[in-house]
Amino acid sequence: MSTTETGSMKALTLRLQDELFAIEAGSVREILDLVPITEVPNASPFVSGLINVRGRVVPLADLRVMFGMDRPEPDEDTRIVVMEVDIDGEPTVAGILADKVHDVTDIEAASIEEAPRVGMRWRPEFIRGIGKRNGGFIIIPDLGRIFETQGARTASPAASEERSAT
Amino acid sequence: MSFPDPSETFRQEARELLEQLELGLLDLEQNPANDDLINSTFRALHTIKGSGAMFGFTAVAAFVHEFETAFDQVRKGHSPATSELIAVALDAKDHIHKLIEQPDAPQAGGEGILEALRIVLTAADIEAAAPVEVETPEPVAAPATAANGRWRIRFRLPGDALVYGTNPLLLLDEIKAIGPCTIVALTDTIPPLDVIDPEVPYMGWQVDLTADDPRAAIDDVFLFLKDGMELSVEPLEAEAVAVQPEPEPEPAPVATPAKPGKAPKAAKSVEKEAPANAERAASSSMRVDAERLDELMDRVGELVIAQARLTQIAAMSSDGNLKTIAEELERLSSGLRDTTMGIRMVPIGTLFSRFRRLIHDLSRDLGKEIDFITSGEDTELDKTMIERLADPLVHLIRNSVDHGLEPAEKRLAAGKPAKGTVRLSAVYAGAEVAISVTDDGAGLNADRIRAKAEEAGLLAPDAKIADQDLWQMIFAPGFSTAKEVTSLSGRGVGMDVVKRIIDGLRGSIDVATTPGSGSTMTLRLPLTLAIIDGMLVRVGNGRYTIPLAAVEECVELPEGIEANARGRNFLDIRGSLVPFLRLREVFGTKAPAEPHQKVVIVSSGEGRVGLVVDQIIGNNQTVIKQLSKLHSSIKSFSGATILGDGTVALILDTAHLVQFGQGYVDQGRAA
Structure with a gap:
């Protein structure tokens, strides 16, 4: 886990349903209000859409899918966090849907704990750690792994779908 | 049609390849048994040789050919890549670099390096049954056989020759290669210094050459310059040979500071309009990083989108001024968009024209007469794609001429015209572009390809295989059916390079062949970059x-x-x-x-x-x-x-x- 010398992690906190998440502020490029989303037919629900970010076509991911959360329609608090993620070693710009974006904050490294292997609603491999702040928990997702799993998963059905060389 | 300076293009490409070569050699030293490294090193050499010959860097091509021949021993596994070998090879690489950067300066030491290379190789492999056949190409050919003919050649280059990359020194070198000669520069038409256009060749040259009738050879030297140049080739009387009291030009013109006002006019009249045009052509193109063009395209995309929003708002408004501005902006941004898109698109004719010299040289080297026909030059493709197509096409054309076209006697015997034909064409086909190289030669020989594939272990003996799949075998690394190694092809690198580059562009290669009447290689490329x-x-x-x-x-x-x-x-x-x-x-x-x-x-x-x-x-x-x-x-x-x-x-x-x-x-x- 990358922490600064002072032993804290600069993170953007955002809310997905009723849970607070923290993602590393350094990889965030910008935060957008909701923009028109183009649905990609037959794509997995996790990355079912595309958005236009300043003339670039950027995939939009919904982490709520990976954490098995409800997905109500977007409201006035909904934001898109545009960030750089590594997908199989390739830096890719992707958007992440957030129900609400809070602030940028320092999370003390000492307060971050390993995700417990049991007693959790979510797959532990998607979580890098759990931090504490103001008495509540902040989930630090492992975005690299979430996106990579995504790549591996969509690759397998693709293999059965032969593509003609034209 | 021509590039402003093709030799500069070559230099840039060669610099990259030499870097690649050096890295490859250094890696090879660490890892001497790595076939991939050996192959990629060999490919780099092969490409330098090919494009060197294409752009008239004959000294480079000759040297690299020798280097390649020696290195081939390593590739065939006859000699290990020892560190001594690598050291000599690196020397050789530096020598190539010198030859490319200063083609005019005499470069000694090339022969020594090759000699060292051979010694290292023979020392490393005493058993090498067939030592490399070495015939040393003299940079300047040995004295011509007969010395009784004396000829006087006078020539002046066309006004735009330098702009198009002609190097007079190379031309003189080529003449020197025909026979012993004395060269005198004709400086009488050089204008005063303040009106000199550095891109115009004001000088002429007079060469007294000793050779049997050199007219055909001289014609070859000036093949690409004939239009607009002055050239005379005349036999020289024996008496006149003795001394050359050539009208040594009065030193005046260069030194005299011309009176402003008068001289420029005079100079202009001498030089016609050509230089002015040429100058404009030269200054109007520049190299830009492709990434910056992408960035520009993205920005324009944003602009167009913002403009579309403005138009929407203006349509709902009743403000006449706003509507006017919105319309104006719409016109401007759509123009900007078209221009930006156009920047990346280049007609493929710019690439095709580069191959004329290649065909000419191939024709001369192989003694085969060739008609070269191109079509679809105005087919536009993304510039980066065009650049990446140059290498594969060189290989394909070379293959067609060397392997495809039969010698004249065989062609006549088969009832075909003695002169072979190679066609290069480009055409849009749906959402892709098809570029084909067609020859009217012997066609692919299924039996020989099969035998070769079996020998190389690519195909099990007696395995059934469709023709189309058999043809694809020629793209396997190390596959070559040429019986003898020529300087042009036959080493079995080339076709695999073609395949790899085309795969990299997400394209495919179709092979169609009819025994006895020729074959067609078609590159199909998606238009996705466009x-x-x-x-x-x-x-x-x-x-x-x-x-x-x-x-x-x-x-x-x-x-x-x-x-x-x-x-x-x-x-x-x-x-x-x-x-x-x-x-x-x-x-x-x-x-x-x-x-x-x-x-x-x-x-x-x-x-x-x-x-x-x-x-x-x-x-x-x-x-x-x-x-x-x-x-x-x-x-x-x-x-x-x-x-x-x-x-x-x-x-x-x-x-x-x-x-x-x-x-x-x-x-x-x-x-």
């Missing part, structure tokens, strides 16, 4: 773009077809049955369907399929954006684009849909 015309359609709430090049026609979906759809997804298009796909079903659209659906008939290769859509919106120019890795597994789409209102629309991959449609229909029938 901007295409698209047809915008609506399916449910989603909008999609279909490449217009793939669209054949649009028809109304007959209403009755809805009722008995199952198993009968065919349309009768003027007597032929065309399967159709309901995109609503393919995409799982939930929004209610339009009562009157349309069918867009698209084609790919020989197949056709109808795509049922809710609405045909219209045509639009489409800037193709690649999908990220997250969506690369969804084959129905080849990319995405941004529409005028800023939303993203997916581009349908028609080739895939046609294929999918076939399966979909079969499935429907089976159910």
Whole structure:
């Protein structure tokens, strides 16, 4: 886990349903209000859409899918966090849907704990750690792994779908 | 047609290749048994040789050829890549570098390096049954056989010769290679210093040459300059030979400071308009990083989108001034968009013209007469793609001439004209471009390819294989059927390079051949780097773009077809049955369907399929954006684009849909 010398992690906190998440502020490029989303037919629900970010076509991911959360329609608090993620070693710009974006904050490294292997609603491999702040928990997702799993998963059905060389 | 300075292009390319070569050699020292490293080193050498010869760097080509021959021992496994060998090879690389950077300066030491290379190789492998056959190419040929003929050659280059990269010193070197000679520069037409245009060759040259009738050879030297140059070749009387009291030009012209006002006019009249044009041509092109062009394209995309919003607002407003500005901006931004798109597109003719010299040299070296015919020069492709096509085409053309075309006697015996023909053509075919190299030679020899493939272990003996698959064997690394190694081809590098580069461009290579009457190699490349015309359609709430090049026609979906759809997804298009796909079903659209659906008939290769859509919106120019890795597994789409209102629309991959449609229909029938 990358922490600064002072032993804290600069993170953007955002809310997905009723849970607070923290993602590393350094990889965030910008935060957008909701923009028109183009649905990609037959794509997995996790990355079912595309958005236009300043003339670039950027995939939009919904982490709520990976954490098995409800997905109500977007409201006035909904934001898109545009960030750089590594997908199989390739830096890719992707958007992440957030129900609400809070602030940028320092999370003390000492307060971050390993995700417990049991007693959790979510797959532990998607979580890098759990931090504490103001008495509540902040989930630090492992975005690299979430996106990579995504790549591996969509690759397998693709293999059965032969593509003609034209 | 010509590039402003082809030799500079070569230099840049060669610098990169030499860097690659050096890294390869250094890696090889660490890892001497690595075949990939040996092959990539060899390929770098091969390409330097090929393009060196193409751009007239003959000294480079000759040296690299010797280097390559020696290095071939390593590739064939006859000699290990020892560190001594690497050291000498690095010396050789430096020598090539010198030859390329200062082609005019005499470069000694090349012979020594080659000698050292051979010694290292022989020392490393005493058993080497067949030591490398070494014939040393003299940079300047040995004295010509007969010394009785004396000729006087006078020439002046066309005004734009330097702009197009002609190096007079190389020409003189070529003349020197014909026979012993004395060269005198004619400086009488050099204008005063303040009106000199540094890009105009004011000098002329007079060469007294000793050789048997050199007229044909001289013609060869000036082959590409004949238009607009002055050239005279005359026999010289014996008496006149003795001394050359050549009208030593008065030193005046260069030194005299010309009176302003008068002299420039005089100079102009001498030089005609050519230099002015040439100067403009030279200064009007520059190299720009492709990344910056992409960035520019993105910015323009943003501008167009912002402008579309403004137009929308202006339409709702009653402010006349706002409307005027919005219209003006719309005009400007659409112009800017077109220009920006155009920047990256280059007619392929710029590439084709480079091959004329290649054909000329091949023809001379192999003693084969060749007609070189090009067509489709105005086919436009993305510049980066054109640059990456240069190497594969050199290899293919070289192959056609060397392996394809038979010697004149054989051609005559077969009832063909003695002169062979090589055709290079480019044409748009649907959403791809096809570039073919065709020769009217002997065609591929199936038996020999088979034998060779078996020998190389690529094919099991007696294995059954379709012709088409057998032809693809020629693209395997190390495969070559040429019986003897010529300086041009036959080492079995080349075709695998072609294959790899084309694969890298997501293209394919088709081989068609008829024994006795020639073969055609066709490179098929997708136009995905480019901007295409698209047809915008609506399916449910989603909008999609279909490449217009793939669209054949649009028809109304007959209403009755809805009722008995199952198993009968065919349309009768003027007597032929065309399967159709309901995109609503393919995409799982939930929004209610339009009562009157349309069918867009698209084609790919020989197949056709109808795509049922809710609405045909219209045509639009489409800037193709690649999908990220997250969506690369969804084959129905080849990319995405941004529409005028800023939303993203997916581009349908028609080739895939046609294929999918076939399966979909079969499935429907089976159910």
